[in-house]
Amino acid sequence: MRVYFDNAATTPLDPEVLKEMYKVMENHFGNPSSIHSHGREARTLVEKARKTVANLLHTSPAEIFFTSSGTEADNTAIRCGIVDHQITHAITSRIEHHAVIHTLEAMEKSGIIKLSFVDVDALGNIDYDHLETLLKNNERSFVSIMHANNEIGTLSDMQRIGDICEAHNAIYHCDTVQTMGHYEHDLRKLKTHFLVCAGHKLHGPKGVGFLHVNHRIKIKPFIYGGAQERNMRGGTENIYGIVGLAKALEMAYSEMEQHRKHIQGLKTYMIGKLTDQIPGINFNGETDADKSLYTVLNVAFPEMDMGDMLLFNLDIAGISASGGSACSSGTDIGSHVLTAIGASASRPSVRFSFSKYNTIEEVDYTVAKIRELCPVNV
Secondary structure (H helix, E strand, O other), X not given: OOXXXXXXXXXXXXXXXXXXXXXXXXHOOOOOOOOOHHHHHHHHHHHHHXXXXXXXXXXXHHHEEEEOOHHHHHHHHHHHHHHOOOOOEEEEOOOOOHHHHHHHHHHHHOOOOEEEEOOEOOOOOEOHHHHHHHHHOOOOEEEEOOOEOOOOOEEOOHHHHHHHHHHOOOEEEXXXXXXXXXXXXXOOOOOOOEEEEEHHHOOOOOOOEEEEEOOOOXXXXXXXXXXXXXXXXXXXXXXXXXHHHHHHHHHHHHOHHHHHHHXXXXXXXXXXXXXXXXXXXXXXXXXXXXXXXXXXXXXEXXXXXXXXXXXXXXXXXXXXOEEEOEOOOOXXXXXXXXXXXXXXXXXXXXXXXXXXXXXXXXXXXXXXXHHHHOOOOO
């Protein structure tokens, strides 16, 4: 059996999405910036996709800008949000995605900002009181805190962060790459200035994403070179990617509740099986359904010889997952997220991440193989 449990890295392309993309590839090759009929047809497809995304998020199409990835969207929000509004102080956490941390660290190194890190607890929860203190004690700030951590799954409270940022006139950017299409985001209620999406995290294509820019904030382009995306992003649009992303998000919203129940069921089942069969096993991050991303389960295995070979051995058994361990003192090797929450560097950790295509049988097979690989008395 081959098992794919690395959906937080990328998801399989849904066949219905592929069909929509193929129709565009086959029939619509015009440049959306061209004024002739072929170009107008392509432009219509892009704007229809933009309207679909906007309607699902309860916002205006004018606030949706298509990008090449979630990483580009994060970089655009951070760099433009800070530079264009002359922000000199930014706040993030040490468990953010590298698209956020590395961008902010580069800006601090260049002398553009002072960077502060909000405290997180051993489960990856944000210390909201500390966030408020940081905002009180600094000039107007740029706050970048993700909705769900991609490694351990712990969720942040977007509404609460938005309220705190609003009270201190801060700009709020939220990396929603892991939760877009898995949770509803009602932008009539959320107080984010920026949020992002990557198509390949929700059974859409790679190489396309979008940035939502709230109408309350204005930024200049991050990429120059053309008048595309209403003068906000130079570069010919990835038409079939954009159409595929919109189709994937539309399907995700229409099937969200049934998929949530199915995937949460797999996660809960796997937690129970591992707890029963592997003594000393633990879990990194929150596992409570109300506090944890239902697609992600990060497992901390007991200390073992050759623990660094666990992922390799799972791969040999036909199981695709991802993971690592906390960084050892004085090195940069390992997971910055596990290090930040104080996870033991001696315990190998594996992230299993699920999708609508996974099954109970795959969980049973994976747990059986783990039992074979873990040298413990059961």
